[in-house]
Amino acid sequence: MKLADGIRKHGFRTWYERELLQSHAHLVLTFLCMIGVFAAFEAMGRNRSWFDQAVDIAAIGLFAAVGIWALRRYLYFLNHAEMTANQADCPQCKFYGSFTLESEDTHEGTVMVCCRKCQHHWKISS
């Protein structure tokens, strides 16, 4: 979910929590795909027909491709959440993660926010 939509719908802290959960769900998928790759390698080592071995090779390719995709998504969501969280401190009063969304600049990829404690405005890039 985009930062502006997430803040508007759930607030920053819930958006951040969901980004981390989504990130780690992809990490779990990566782990399961690695188990699938190892299981397919194990099954391929036995004496079986050429068709079964072709299916094992296809499974290895499929699990590897999905695993690499899931690992990339894990790193993307994690980095995006952390980069945004590093900008969530109010520059004036240092209060963390408590702000309201003022505006969104989709061209720059930034959002203008306002601190709930001291009403200071600053820009967060996403």
Ligand SMILES: [Zn+2]
């Ligand atoms: Zn503040």
